[in-house]
């Protein structure tokens with residue numbers, strides 16, 4: 303299982319997450335799942351509805367999620383995952399991240415320290431929802 307992300311999409315996400323600092327930025331990842339690999343071809347930013355704890359929580363605005371879904375369908379793609387930033391925290395999934403994760407989706411976490419991108423880690427939860435595992439990320443294009 304590997305996450306393959308288009309370079310320009312990844313560059314855009316880094317920029318969005320850096321600009322959103324010190325708040326958590328969130329959105330969806332759009333593309334295809336082929337065999338056991340995820341190909342991320344575009345992304346769609348969603349409003350973070352959690353204003354009170356915007357520095358360490360995120361909650362996607364469902365209105366944006368529906369728009370992203372329509373956009374994905376019109377391009378023969380699907381929502382395959384969610385990205386969010388961790389301002390001044392490592393790209394390690396939190397207990398809250400694990401609690402709200404769904405199997406068959408990938409979760410990309412961008413660690414941003416003082417408005418500068420540090421690293422990216424992709425995560426996936428198993429069917430039983432008890433193991434949230436790091437998966438390999440490769441950048442293409």
Ligand SMILES: [Zn+2]
Pocket residue numbers: 386387388395396399411
């Ligand atoms: Zn998180």
